[in-house]
Ligand code: SF4
Ligand code: SF4
Protein backbone atom coordinates (compact mmCIF):
# COMPACT_ATOMS: atom_id res chain seq x y z
CA UNK A 1 0.00 0.00 0.00
CA UNK A 2 1.46 3.38 -0.91
CA UNK A 3 1.90 5.53 2.16
CA UNK A 4 1.68 8.66 0.06
CA UNK A 5 -1.54 9.56 -1.65
CA UNK A 6 -1.91 8.91 -5.35
CA UNK A 7 -0.32 6.63 -7.87
CA UNK A 8 3.13 5.20 -7.24
CA UNK A 9 5.95 6.76 -9.19
CA UNK A 10 9.10 5.08 -10.44
CA UNK A 11 11.98 5.73 -8.06
CA UNK A 12 15.21 3.79 -8.39
CA UNK A 13 17.39 3.36 -5.31
CA UNK A 14 21.06 2.35 -5.45
CA UNK A 15 21.99 1.14 -1.97
CA UNK A 16 25.35 0.08 -0.70
CA UNK A 17 25.37 -3.49 0.58
CA UNK A 18 27.16 -2.79 3.85
CA UNK A 19 25.23 0.16 5.29
CA UNK A 20 22.18 1.52 3.53
CA UNK A 21 20.82 -1.83 2.40
CA UNK A 22 21.17 -2.94 6.01
CA UNK A 23 19.47 0.29 7.14
CA UNK A 24 16.53 -0.41 4.84
CA UNK A 25 16.40 -3.96 6.20
CA UNK A 26 16.45 -2.67 9.78
CA UNK A 27 13.54 -0.36 8.93
CA UNK A 28 11.67 -3.33 7.43
CA UNK A 29 12.34 -5.61 10.42
CA UNK A 30 11.11 -2.83 12.72
CA UNK A 31 7.97 -2.58 10.53
CA UNK A 32 8.62 1.12 10.00
CA UNK A 33 6.01 2.48 7.61
CA UNK A 34 7.55 3.52 4.30
CA UNK A 35 6.40 4.57 0.84
CA UNK A 36 6.58 1.73 -1.65
CA UNK A 37 7.65 3.60 -4.79
CA UNK A 38 11.34 2.82 -4.42
CA UNK A 39 12.86 -0.10 -6.38
CA UNK A 40 16.16 -1.01 -4.77
CA UNK A 41 19.32 -2.08 -6.57
CA UNK A 42 21.94 -3.42 -4.18
CA UNK A 43 25.53 -2.51 -5.01
CA UNK A 44 28.78 -3.41 -3.21
CA UNK A 45 29.68 0.20 -2.46
CA UNK A 46 28.47 3.71 -3.28
CA UNK A 47 31.86 4.09 -4.99
CA UNK A 48 30.67 1.43 -7.45
CA UNK A 49 27.85 3.68 -8.64
CA UNK A 50 28.80 5.25 -11.91
CA UNK A 51 26.91 8.56 -12.24
CA UNK A 52 25.88 7.26 -15.65
CA UNK A 53 23.65 4.65 -13.92
CA UNK A 54 21.64 7.59 -12.63
CA UNK A 55 21.43 9.40 -15.96
CA UNK A 56 20.47 6.16 -17.71
CA UNK A 57 17.69 5.56 -15.20
CA UNK A 58 16.39 9.12 -15.53
CA UNK A 59 16.52 9.11 -19.34
CA UNK A 60 14.75 5.73 -19.39
CA UNK A 61 11.74 6.81 -17.40
CA UNK A 62 12.63 6.91 -13.71
CA UNK A 63 10.90 9.79 -11.93
CA UNK A 64 13.60 9.93 -9.28
CA UNK A 65 16.86 8.26 -8.26
CA UNK A 66 18.15 7.89 -4.72
CA UNK A 67 21.69 6.80 -3.89
CA UNK A 68 22.58 5.85 -0.35
CA UNK A 69 25.87 4.63 1.05
CA UNK A 70 27.78 4.37 4.30
CA UNK A 71 28.49 7.56 6.21
CA UNK A 72 31.83 9.18 5.38
CA UNK A 73 34.60 7.42 7.35
CA UNK A 74 32.45 4.24 7.61
CA UNK A 75 33.05 2.84 4.13
CA UNK A 76 33.66 -0.92 4.08
CA UNK A 77 36.26 -0.27 1.37
CA UNK A 78 37.74 2.73 3.23
CA UNK A 79 37.17 5.52 0.70
CA UNK A 80 34.49 4.45 -1.84
CA UNK A 81 31.93 6.92 -0.54
CA UNK A 82 34.47 9.79 -0.56
CA UNK A 83 35.01 9.27 -4.30
CA UNK A 84 31.26 8.83 -4.81
CA UNK A 85 30.48 12.10 -3.03
CA UNK A 86 32.51 14.20 -5.51
CA UNK A 87 31.15 12.42 -8.59
CA UNK A 88 27.55 12.53 -7.43
CA UNK A 89 27.71 16.21 -6.51
CA UNK A 90 29.11 17.07 -9.95
CA UNK A 91 26.33 15.01 -11.52
CA UNK A 92 23.71 16.87 -9.49
CA UNK A 93 24.96 20.15 -10.89
CA UNK A 94 25.13 18.71 -14.40
CA UNK A 95 21.58 17.36 -14.71
CA UNK A 96 19.82 20.75 -15.21
CA UNK A 97 21.79 21.48 -18.40
CA UNK A 98 20.13 18.38 -19.91
CA UNK A 99 16.72 19.68 -18.82
CA UNK A 100 16.44 17.28 -15.86
CA UNK A 101 15.42 18.77 -12.53
CA UNK A 102 18.30 18.04 -10.14
CA UNK A 103 15.80 17.50 -7.32
CA UNK A 104 14.92 14.21 -8.99
CA UNK A 105 18.29 12.87 -7.89
CA UNK A 106 19.60 12.76 -4.36
CA UNK A 107 22.36 10.99 -2.48
CA UNK A 108 22.80 10.43 1.22
CA UNK A 109 24.32 8.19 3.87
CA UNK A 110 22.48 5.71 6.08
CA UNK A 111 24.14 3.13 8.33
CA UNK A 112 22.86 -0.43 8.91
CA UNK A 113 21.56 0.50 12.36
CA UNK A 114 19.72 3.62 11.19
CA UNK A 115 16.35 2.12 10.33
CA UNK A 116 14.62 5.27 11.50
CA UNK A 117 16.85 7.52 9.37
CA UNK A 118 16.20 5.30 6.35
CA UNK A 119 12.47 5.62 6.92
CA UNK A 120 12.84 9.40 7.01
CA UNK A 121 15.08 9.59 3.94
CA UNK A 122 12.86 7.43 1.78
CA UNK A 123 9.69 9.21 2.91
CA UNK A 124 11.05 12.73 2.37
CA UNK A 125 12.55 11.85 -1.03
CA UNK A 126 9.44 10.03 -2.25
CA UNK A 127 7.32 12.94 -1.08
CA UNK A 128 9.56 15.33 -3.03
CA UNK A 129 9.20 13.24 -6.21
CA UNK A 130 5.42 13.13 -5.79
CA UNK A 131 5.36 16.92 -5.50
CA UNK A 132 7.44 17.17 -8.70
CA UNK A 133 5.16 14.63 -10.41
CA UNK A 134 6.07 12.23 -13.22
CA UNK A 135 9.30 13.24 -14.97
CA UNK A 136 8.97 14.76 -18.45
CA UNK A 137 10.21 12.35 -21.12
CA UNK A 138 12.85 13.42 -23.63
CA UNK A 139 10.68 11.99 -26.44
CA UNK A 140 7.64 14.09 -25.51
CA UNK A 141 8.44 17.79 -26.10
CA UNK A 142 8.32 19.38 -29.52
CA UNK A 143 11.95 19.70 -30.70
CA UNK A 144 13.31 23.18 -30.05
CA UNK A 145 15.98 24.10 -32.60
CA UNK A 146 17.41 27.27 -31.20
CA UNK A 147 21.02 27.92 -32.16
CA UNK A 148 21.31 31.41 -33.52
CA UNK A 149 21.09 34.07 -30.84
CA UNK A 150 24.20 33.28 -28.81
CA UNK A 151 25.38 36.35 -26.95
CA UNK A 152 28.96 36.91 -28.10
CA UNK A 153 30.80 39.17 -25.72
CA UNK A 154 34.51 39.43 -26.23
CA UNK A 155 36.65 40.30 -23.23
CA UNK A 156 39.52 41.36 -25.46
CA UNK A 157 40.05 42.24 -29.08
CA UNK A 158 40.60 39.21 -31.23
CA UNK A 159 43.03 39.69 -34.06
CA UNK A 160 44.93 37.90 -36.77
CA UNK A 161 48.57 38.91 -36.17
CA UNK A 162 51.80 37.23 -35.02
CA UNK A 163 52.98 36.61 -38.59
CA UNK A 164 56.39 38.23 -37.98
CA UNK A 165 57.00 35.85 -35.09
CA UNK A 166 56.16 32.88 -37.29
CA UNK A 167 59.46 33.31 -39.14
CA UNK A 168 61.34 33.20 -35.83
CA UNK A 169 59.31 30.20 -34.70
CA UNK A 170 60.20 28.27 -37.85
CA UNK A 171 63.88 28.92 -37.18
CA UNK A 172 63.50 27.67 -33.62
CA UNK A 173 61.79 24.48 -34.82
CA UNK A 174 64.47 23.88 -37.46
CA UNK A 175 67.18 24.24 -34.82
CA UNK A 176 65.51 21.62 -32.60
CA UNK A 177 64.41 19.29 -35.39
CA UNK A 178 67.50 17.00 -35.39
CA UNK A 179 66.61 15.93 -31.82
CA UNK A 180 62.96 15.21 -32.62
CA UNK A 181 61.13 12.48 -34.53
CA UNK A 182 58.38 14.83 -35.60
CA UNK A 183 56.88 18.26 -34.86
CA UNK A 184 53.10 18.76 -35.05
CA UNK A 185 51.51 21.92 -36.43
CA UNK A 186 49.26 23.18 -39.23
CA UNK A 187 49.64 23.64 -42.98
CA UNK A 188 47.41 25.07 -45.63
CA UNK A 189 44.68 22.64 -46.64
CA UNK A 190 42.94 22.35 -49.97
CA UNK A 191 42.76 26.14 -50.20
CA UNK A 192 44.02 29.25 -48.41
CA UNK A 193 41.01 29.37 -46.11
CA UNK A 194 41.46 25.92 -44.56
CA UNK A 195 44.28 24.26 -42.67
CA UNK A 196 45.08 20.62 -41.98
CA UNK A 197 47.52 19.01 -39.54
CA UNK A 198 51.21 19.14 -40.46
CA UNK A 199 53.77 16.54 -39.38
CA UNK A 200 57.20 18.16 -39.72
CA UNK A 201 60.18 15.87 -40.15
CA UNK A 202 62.43 17.93 -42.44
CA UNK A 203 63.26 21.67 -42.67
CA UNK A 204 61.21 21.71 -45.91
CA UNK A 205 58.18 20.55 -43.93
CA UNK A 206 58.77 23.36 -41.41
CA UNK A 207 58.49 25.91 -44.23
CA UNK A 208 54.88 24.76 -44.70
CA UNK A 209 53.90 25.78 -41.16
CA UNK A 210 51.14 28.42 -41.03
CA UNK A 211 49.76 30.46 -38.12
CA UNK A 212 46.53 32.40 -37.92
CA UNK A 213 42.77 32.24 -37.46
CA UNK A 214 42.37 29.15 -39.65
CA UNK A 215 44.49 26.99 -37.27
CA UNK A 216 41.40 25.54 -35.72
CA UNK A 217 42.53 21.95 -35.00
CA UNK A 218 44.07 20.98 -31.69
CA UNK A 219 47.28 19.07 -32.56
CA UNK A 220 47.53 17.70 -28.99
CA UNK A 221 45.10 14.97 -30.03
CA UNK A 222 47.98 13.20 -31.79
CA UNK A 223 50.45 13.29 -28.89
CA UNK A 224 49.50 10.02 -27.12
CA UNK A 225 50.03 8.11 -30.38
CA UNK A 226 53.70 9.24 -30.38
CA UNK A 227 54.39 7.39 -27.14
CA UNK A 228 58.08 6.59 -26.71
CA UNK A 229 59.17 9.08 -29.39
CA UNK A 230 60.58 12.57 -29.12
CA UNK A 231 57.97 14.90 -30.49
CA UNK A 232 57.54 18.65 -30.84
CA UNK A 233 54.23 20.45 -30.97
CA UNK A 234 53.18 23.97 -31.94
CA UNK A 235 50.31 25.16 -29.78
CA UNK A 236 47.77 27.88 -29.26
CA UNK A 237 46.96 28.65 -25.63
CA UNK A 238 44.00 26.27 -25.52
CA UNK A 239 46.00 23.47 -27.13
CA UNK A 240 48.71 23.90 -24.50
CA UNK A 241 46.12 23.13 -21.81
CA UNK A 242 45.43 19.80 -23.50
CA UNK A 243 49.17 19.06 -23.44
CA UNK A 244 49.27 19.88 -19.72
CA UNK A 245 46.25 17.67 -19.04
CA UNK A 246 47.91 14.78 -20.92
CA UNK A 247 50.98 15.31 -18.72
CA UNK A 248 48.82 15.39 -15.58
CA UNK A 249 47.37 12.03 -16.51
CA UNK A 250 50.75 10.49 -17.41
CA UNK A 251 49.60 9.87 -20.96
CA UNK A 252 52.74 11.59 -22.26
CA UNK A 253 56.13 12.33 -20.68
CA UNK A 254 57.44 15.88 -20.34
CA UNK A 255 60.95 14.85 -21.40
CA UNK A 256 59.55 13.50 -24.69
CA UNK A 257 57.65 16.65 -25.67
CA UNK A 258 58.99 20.01 -26.86
CA UNK A 259 56.38 22.76 -26.89
CA UNK A 260 56.59 25.69 -29.33
CA UNK A 261 54.05 28.49 -29.03
CA UNK A 262 52.92 31.88 -30.20
CA UNK A 263 50.27 33.93 -28.36
CA UNK A 264 46.90 33.34 -30.00
CA UNK A 265 44.53 36.06 -31.21
CA UNK A 266 41.58 33.80 -31.82
CA UNK A 267 40.49 31.24 -34.40
CA UNK A 268 37.50 31.31 -36.71
CA UNK A 269 34.31 29.34 -36.31
CA UNK A 270 34.59 27.66 -39.69
CA UNK A 271 31.08 26.25 -39.53
CA UNK A 272 29.68 29.79 -39.52
CA UNK A 273 32.23 31.03 -42.04
CA UNK A 274 31.39 28.23 -44.47
CA UNK A 275 27.68 28.71 -43.92
CA UNK A 276 27.90 32.42 -44.73
CA UNK A 277 30.14 31.85 -47.75
CA UNK A 278 27.54 29.57 -49.29
CA UNK A 279 28.45 27.55 -52.35
CA UNK A 280 31.62 28.44 -54.22
CA UNK A 281 33.96 26.62 -56.55
CA UNK A 282 37.26 28.33 -55.80
CA UNK A 283 38.92 30.55 -53.17
CA UNK A 284 40.73 33.32 -55.07
CA UNK A 285 42.53 34.96 -52.13
CA UNK A 286 42.56 35.54 -48.38
CA UNK A 287 43.70 38.88 -46.96
CA UNK A 288 44.27 39.76 -43.31
CA UNK A 289 44.01 42.96 -41.35
CA UNK A 290 43.91 43.73 -37.63
CA UNK A 291 40.20 43.03 -37.24
CA UNK A 292 39.63 39.99 -39.38
CA UNK A 293 39.95 38.29 -42.75
CA UNK A 294 38.48 38.84 -46.19
CA UNK A 295 37.99 35.72 -48.25
CA UNK A 296 37.39 36.20 -51.95
CA UNK A 297 35.70 33.24 -53.58
CA UNK A 298 34.50 33.09 -57.20
CA UNK A 299 35.23 36.82 -57.47
CA UNK A 300 33.04 37.74 -54.48
CA UNK A 301 34.58 39.19 -51.27
CA UNK A 302 33.35 37.94 -47.88
CA UNK A 303 34.41 39.78 -44.75
CA UNK A 304 34.77 37.99 -41.40
CA UNK A 305 35.53 40.12 -38.35
CA UNK A 306 37.09 38.16 -35.52
CA UNK A 307 34.81 39.80 -32.99
CA UNK A 308 31.84 38.18 -34.72
CA UNK A 309 33.22 35.00 -36.26
CA UNK A 310 35.67 33.64 -33.70
CA UNK A 311 34.97 30.21 -32.19
CA UNK A 312 32.70 30.41 -29.14
CA UNK A 313 35.55 29.31 -26.85
CA UNK A 314 37.67 32.33 -27.88
CA UNK A 315 35.23 34.81 -26.33
CA UNK A 316 36.54 35.14 -22.84
CA UNK A 317 39.56 32.87 -23.40
CA UNK A 318 41.93 33.49 -20.50
CA UNK A 319 44.92 31.53 -21.82
CA UNK A 320 45.80 32.94 -25.27
CA UNK A 321 49.47 32.31 -24.47
CA UNK A 322 50.60 28.77 -23.80
CA UNK A 323 50.41 27.82 -20.13
CA UNK A 324 53.50 25.63 -20.61
CA UNK A 325 56.12 26.00 -23.35
CA UNK A 326 59.79 25.58 -24.18
CA UNK A 327 59.80 28.30 -26.84
CA UNK A 328 57.27 31.14 -26.69
CA UNK A 329 57.74 33.90 -29.24
CA UNK A 330 55.60 36.76 -30.55
CA UNK A 331 53.74 39.64 -28.99
CA UNK A 332 51.95 38.87 -25.70
CA UNK A 333 48.15 39.02 -25.97
CA UNK A 334 46.60 40.90 -23.08
CA UNK A 335 43.69 39.37 -21.20
CA UNK A 336 41.46 41.58 -19.07
CA UNK A 337 39.22 40.16 -16.38
CA UNK A 338 38.05 36.66 -15.65
CA UNK A 339 36.39 34.37 -18.16
CA UNK A 340 32.73 35.12 -18.85
CA UNK A 341 30.04 32.54 -19.48
CA UNK A 342 30.77 30.91 -22.85
CA UNK A 343 28.09 31.65 -25.46
CA UNK A 344 26.87 28.07 -25.85
CA UNK A 345 26.33 27.81 -22.11
CA UNK A 346 24.76 31.26 -21.89
CA UNK A 347 22.21 30.08 -24.46
CA UNK A 348 21.31 27.06 -22.30
CA UNK A 349 21.27 29.23 -19.17
CA UNK A 350 18.64 31.44 -20.77
CA UNK A 351 16.21 28.49 -21.11
CA UNK A 352 13.83 26.82 -18.69
CA UNK A 353 14.32 23.15 -17.83
CA UNK A 354 11.53 22.15 -20.25
CA UNK A 355 13.09 24.23 -23.01
CA UNK A 356 16.46 22.59 -22.45
CA UNK A 357 14.90 19.13 -22.69
CA UNK A 358 13.18 20.16 -25.93
CA UNK A 359 16.43 21.74 -27.15
CA UNK A 360 18.42 18.52 -26.67
CA UNK A 361 15.57 16.49 -28.17
CA UNK A 362 15.86 18.62 -31.33
CA UNK A 363 19.65 18.60 -31.40
CA UNK A 364 19.97 14.86 -30.74
CA UNK A 365 17.41 14.10 -33.44
CA UNK A 366 19.99 15.60 -35.82
CA UNK A 367 22.96 13.69 -34.37
CA UNK A 368 24.38 11.13 -36.81
CA UNK A 369 26.01 9.08 -34.08
CA UNK A 370 29.22 9.34 -36.08
CA UNK A 371 31.37 9.82 -32.94
CA UNK A 372 33.50 12.50 -34.60
CA UNK A 373 33.07 14.45 -31.34
CA UNK A 374 34.68 11.64 -29.37
CA UNK A 375 37.42 10.94 -31.90
CA UNK A 376 38.52 14.58 -32.06
CA UNK A 377 38.79 14.89 -28.29
CA UNK A 378 42.41 14.90 -27.08
CA UNK A 379 41.36 13.71 -23.65
CA UNK A 380 39.22 10.81 -24.93
CA UNK A 381 42.12 8.39 -24.93
CA UNK A 382 40.30 5.06 -24.52
CA UNK A 383 38.40 5.44 -27.77
CA UNK A 384 39.25 1.92 -28.96
CA UNK A 385 37.62 0.56 -25.80
CA UNK A 386 34.92 3.20 -25.47
CA UNK A 387 31.96 2.20 -23.33
CA UNK A 388 29.67 3.35 -26.14
CA UNK A 389 30.95 0.42 -28.25
CA UNK A 390 31.13 -2.07 -25.40
CA UNK A 391 28.91 -5.15 -25.44
CA UNK A 392 29.97 -6.33 -22.03
CA UNK A 393 28.68 -4.37 -20.23
CA UNK A 394 26.22 -3.17 -22.82
CA UNK A 395 25.84 0.52 -21.98
CA UNK A 396 24.26 1.67 -25.23
CA UNK A 397 22.00 0.03 -27.79
CA UNK A 398 22.25 0.63 -31.53
CA UNK A 399 18.89 2.42 -31.46
CA UNK A 400 18.92 5.62 -33.46
CA UNK A 401 17.01 7.59 -30.86
CA UNK A 402 17.53 11.00 -29.30
CA UNK A 403 17.69 9.29 -25.91
CA UNK A 404 20.59 6.99 -26.81
CA UNK A 405 22.47 9.84 -28.43
CA UNK A 406 21.99 12.18 -25.49
CA UNK A 407 23.14 9.37 -23.24
CA UNK A 408 26.30 9.04 -25.33
CA UNK A 409 26.91 12.78 -24.99
CA UNK A 410 26.45 12.43 -21.25
CA UNK A 411 28.98 9.58 -21.17
CA UNK A 412 31.49 11.77 -22.97
CA UNK A 413 30.81 14.78 -20.77
CA UNK A 414 30.94 12.83 -17.49
CA UNK A 415 34.14 11.03 -18.46
CA UNK A 416 35.68 14.42 -19.12
CA UNK A 417 34.53 15.88 -15.78
CA UNK A 418 37.47 17.73 -14.28
CA UNK A 419 39.60 16.78 -17.33
CA UNK A 420 38.02 18.68 -20.22
CA UNK A 421 40.11 21.70 -21.09
CA UNK A 422 37.34 23.28 -23.17
CA UNK A 423 39.34 23.06 -26.39
CA UNK A 424 36.05 22.77 -28.29
CA UNK A 425 37.26 20.09 -30.69
CA UNK A 426 34.21 17.93 -29.99
CA UNK A 427 31.85 20.67 -31.14
CA UNK A 428 34.06 21.81 -34.01
CA UNK A 429 34.29 18.27 -35.38
CA UNK A 430 30.53 17.76 -35.33
CA UNK A 431 29.39 17.64 -38.95
CA UNK A 432 25.90 18.88 -38.11
CA UNK A 433 26.89 21.69 -35.76
CA UNK A 434 25.39 20.48 -32.49
CA UNK A 435 26.50 22.78 -29.62
CA UNK A 436 27.67 19.91 -27.42
CA UNK A 437 30.46 21.95 -25.88
CA UNK A 438 27.84 23.42 -23.53
CA UNK A 439 27.56 20.06 -21.74
CA UNK A 440 31.28 20.01 -21.06
CA UNK A 441 31.23 23.68 -20.06
CA UNK A 442 28.49 23.05 -17.51
CA UNK A 443 30.55 20.30 -15.91
CA UNK A 444 33.63 22.55 -15.96
CA UNK A 445 31.59 25.24 -14.21
CA UNK A 446 30.39 22.78 -11.57
CA UNK A 447 33.94 21.51 -10.98
CA UNK A 448 35.24 25.08 -10.64
CA UNK A 449 32.48 25.97 -8.16
CA UNK A 450 32.98 22.86 -6.07
CA UNK A 451 36.77 22.74 -6.08
CA UNK A 452 38.03 26.28 -5.52
CA UNK A 453 38.01 27.43 -9.13
CA UNK A 454 39.87 24.37 -10.40
CA UNK A 455 40.48 24.45 -14.14
CA UNK A 456 41.92 21.46 -15.95
CA UNK A 457 45.17 21.74 -17.89
CA UNK A 458 46.83 24.63 -16.08
CA UNK A 459 49.38 22.84 -13.94
CA UNK A 460 51.02 19.49 -14.76
CA UNK A 461 51.33 18.72 -11.04
CA UNK A 462 47.60 19.04 -10.31
CA UNK A 463 45.52 15.92 -9.69
CA UNK A 464 42.08 16.14 -11.38
CA UNK A 465 39.57 16.56 -8.51
CA UNK A 466 37.47 13.55 -9.43
CA UNK A 467 40.52 11.33 -8.98
CA UNK A 468 40.80 12.34 -5.35
CA UNK A 469 38.80 13.42 -2.28
CA UNK A 470 38.96 15.30 1.00
CA UNK A 471 37.58 13.72 4.15
CA UNK A 472 35.79 16.98 4.87
CA UNK A 473 34.81 18.68 1.61
CA UNK A 474 34.73 22.45 1.72
CA UNK A 475 31.80 22.90 -0.67
CA UNK A 476 29.90 19.61 -0.42
CA UNK A 477 27.58 19.25 2.53
CA UNK A 478 25.15 16.66 3.84
CA UNK A 479 21.56 17.59 3.00
CA UNK A 480 18.81 17.95 5.52
CA UNK A 481 16.09 15.23 5.57
CA UNK A 482 13.51 16.97 7.71
S1 SF4 B 1 40.48 29.64 -27.04
FE1 SF4 B 1 42.10 31.16 -26.77
S2 SF4 B 1 43.97 30.12 -27.37
FE2 SF4 B 1 42.28 28.89 -28.15
S3 SF4 B 1 41.92 29.56 -30.25
FE3 SF4 B 1 40.58 30.80 -28.96
S4 SF4 B 1 41.73 32.62 -28.40
FE4 SF4 B 1 43.17 31.11 -29.22
S1 SF4 C 1 35.32 17.18 -24.43
FE1 SF4 C 1 35.48 18.60 -26.14
S2 SF4 C 1 36.21 20.50 -25.23
FE2 SF4 C 1 36.61 18.88 -23.76
S3 SF4 C 1 38.70 18.20 -24.13
FE3 SF4 C 1 37.35 16.88 -25.36
S4 SF4 C 1 37.22 17.87 -27.36
FE4 SF4 C 1 38.05 19.39 -25.91
Ligand code: SF4
Nearest residue numbers: 367368370371373430
Ligand atom coordinates in the same frame (compact mmCIF):
# COMPACT_ATOMS: atom_id res chain seq x y z
S1 SF4 D 1 29.96 14.60 -33.93
FE1 SF4 D 1 27.90 15.47 -33.87
S2 SF4 D 1 26.70 14.11 -35.17
FE2 SF4 D 1 28.59 12.98 -34.68
S3 SF4 D 1 28.08 11.79 -32.81
FE3 SF4 D 1 28.95 13.74 -32.13
S4 SF4 D 1 27.16 15.08 -31.77
FE4 SF4 D 1 26.48 13.36 -33.08
